[in-house]
Amino acid sequence: DVKVTQSSRYLVKRTGEKVFLECVQDMDHENMFWYRQDPGLGLRLIYFSYDVKMKEKGDIPEGYSVSREKKERFSLILESASTNQTSMYLCASSLWQGGTEAFFGQGTRLTVV
Amino acid sequence: KQEVTQIPAALSVPEGENLVLNCSFTDSAIYNLQWFRQDPGKGLTSLLLIQSSQREQTSGRLNASLDKSSGRSTLYIAASQPGDSATYLCAVRPLPNTGNQFYFGTGTSLTVIP
Numbered sequence: 001d002v003k004v005t006q007s008s009r010y011l012v013k014r015t016g017e018k019v020f021l022e023c024v025q026d027m028d029h030e031n032m033f034w035y036r037q038d039p040g041l042g043l044r045l046i047y048f049s050y051d052v053k054m055k056e057k058g059d060i061p062e063g064y065s066v067s068r069e070k071k072e073r074f075s076l077i078l079e080s081a082s083t084n085q086t087s088m089y090l091c092a093s094s095l096w097q098g099g100t101e102a103f104f105g106q107g108t109r110l111t112v113v
Numbered sequence: 114k115q116e117v118t119q120i121p122a123a124l125s126v127p128e129g130e131n132l133v134l135n136c137s138f139t140d141s142a143i144y145n146l147q148w149f150r151q152d153p154g155k156g157l158t159s160l161l162l163i164q165s166s167q168r169e170q171t172s173g174r175l176n177a178s179l180d181k182s183s184g185r186s187t188l189y190i191a192a193s194q195p196g197d198s199a200t201y202l203c204a205v206r207p208l209p210n211t212g213n214q215f216y217f218g219t220g221t222s223l224t225v226i227p
Contacts (some may be wrong), residue, residue, distance in 0.1 A: 006156075033214065042219035043202075058214060088151055090156055092215075102204070102215055104157040 003027070006091050006105040013112050017105040019078040021108050022090030029103075032074035034058075034066065037088040037107075049074055050096065081112045115140045117205055119218035126193055127226050134188040134221045136203035141181050144206040148177050148188050151200045151220070160201075161188070193225045 007022035025032065033048040035058075045058030047066040055066050063085060067075040074093075078085055091105040116139040126132050136146070145164045149157040161170045161177040163186065169178040176189040185201055200222045204215040 004156075037219075040219070043217040045203075045214045048214055088154075092157075101145075101159050101162040102206075103159065104149070106156040107154070109154065 002091050004091055004103050004105040006089075006108050008108050011108060011110045012058075013078075013081050013110065015082060015112060017078075017081045017112075019081050019110070021076040021089055021091075021110070023076070023093075023105055024072055025072045025074075025093040025103070027073065027093060027095075028071065028101065029093035030071075031094045032065075032068065033092040033094075033102070034074065034076045035090045035092065036060070037090055039052060043090065046076065055100075083112050086110060086112045115143075115205060115207060115216040117203060117216050117218040119166070119201075119203060119221050121221060122219070123222040123224075125224040125226060128193060130193050132190050132193055132223070134190070134201050134223070136186040136188070136218055138184045138186075138205050140207065141184055142208045143181065144181055144208055146177075146186050147204045147206070147215070148175075148186075149202045149204065151202060153200075157202065173199075175223050183185060190223075193223075195225045198223055198225050 004025045013019050030041045034046045035043040036044045044060050049068040065077045089108045092102045094102040118137045120135050124131040133191045137147050148160040163170045163179045174191040179186045200220040204217045
């Protein structure tokens with residue numbers, strides 16, 4: 001059974017903290033994605049990666065960075081957490097080929113206080 | 114940029130009713146379209162994937178259709194059950210060289226009343 005696993009379901013962090021969200025997939029997928037989901041705004045792409053050490057900015061990269069040192073792991077980093085980064089964060093993966101489906105993790109609900 | 118719209122935003126139906134959820138997209142240059150289900154506070158579960166060359170896909174009580182030229186897809190749910198209550202999202206994947214991300218609609222929140 002294919003699996004995308006996010007390290008935490010719920011996180012509470014303080015303003016200004018550096019926050020790491022981890023995502024691991026076991027399907028040998030080339031592509032990995034980080035989205036955030038907010039009511040009324042839907043899913044918005046933060047960053048994606050199509051290979052180890054490769055990354056591209058999505059629609060809302062400001063305040064975030066990413067790391068992909070191994071194929072199976074994609075980390076999202078909030079350099080200095082702010083209250084407007086309180087959100088649901090979703091990781092996804094897919095094969096490089098365009099005709100294949102995306103698989104999502106269970107989500108991380110991050111609250112910044 | 115691809116825009117994906119889902120109408121209605123919310124839908125409430127009695128148990129047993131057949132229903133249709135709609136998804137429209139502005140750019141027909143897509144690789145595929147995927148329907149997802151999301152339960153409150155959870156991640157997305159893939160329901161159906163339709164390739165751009167296909168017209169429909171079926172899984173159990175679910176049937177998804179795709180009309181690429183008109184930029185529309187529908188998800189048909191037969192004999193709805195309370196367990197079908199969730200938010201349903203559609204996502205399109207553009208052709209290569211036009212982006213590698215998935216573009217999502219904002220979803221339809223479905224409530225099936227026992």
